[in-house]
Amino acid sequence: MTKIFTNQEFRGFYDRNSGRVFQDLEFTKCRFISSSLSITRNPKRRSIVRNVHITQCEEIGCALDTAIVEDVIVDGLRTSDLFQTWGAVYKHVVLKGNIGRVMISPLVATAMAKPKEQAAFDEANARYYEAADWALDISEARFVECDIRRVPARLIRRDPETQVVVTREKALLGEWKKLDLSKTYWGGWIDLFLKDGDPDVVLVAPNRHPKFIDWLDGLKMLRDAGVAEPD
Secondary structure, rough: EEEEEEOOOOOEEEEEEEEEEEEEEEEOEEEEEEOOEOOOHHHOOOOOEEEEEEEEEEEEEOOOOEEEEEEEEEEEEEEEEEEEEEEEEEEEEEEEEEEEEEEEEEOOOOOOOHHHHHHHHHHHHHHHHHHOOOOEEEEEEEEEEEEEEOOOOHHHHHHHOOEEEHHHHHHOOOOHHHHOOOOOOHHHHHHHHHHHHHOOEEOOOOOOOHHHHHHHHHHHHHHHOOOOOOO
């Protein structure tokens, strides 16, 4: 049975090394403050979030750490600043509606994990994605900002007009360096993507960003130059 929460506030909830399963939950117009799920440096102790529906909620000073997130819908999320996730993996997760600033990072413990700890999650997450049919659906999300790292592009359902794929192979050719991307962040993002060593990346022009049109024009330039995939 699904447990429903409406117009409630959750503050100071820190889930550490619990390996818990949070499932069958609905949150509508709730507020989450100074909280985080699945804080651990051990893949065997990560928590699972499953069958959760979040509608028109708000977060202030929260983070999502190394959780396994499955069958979740986030329909509208107000973020106080940049909402970051650290080392989590996703399967059948839908982000839609108005979403604030979001960054999905593969780094563990806010980038403070030891190399051995980070490697353990990198390996576990790679195995997880090998068995997934799709991870994220961002095709109907209207972001203020969206930065997705190390989620395989083939597992991301997207809007091809505003969300494009750049492969490592195409980026290494360097054609993007010949383009005037000065009104966008795409040059810096592609450079960072190459340094990270990932095989591909999805670049998202955030619909609700003040410079959305410039960012969208930049994606068109990347596609026209053959840097971004033609879809």
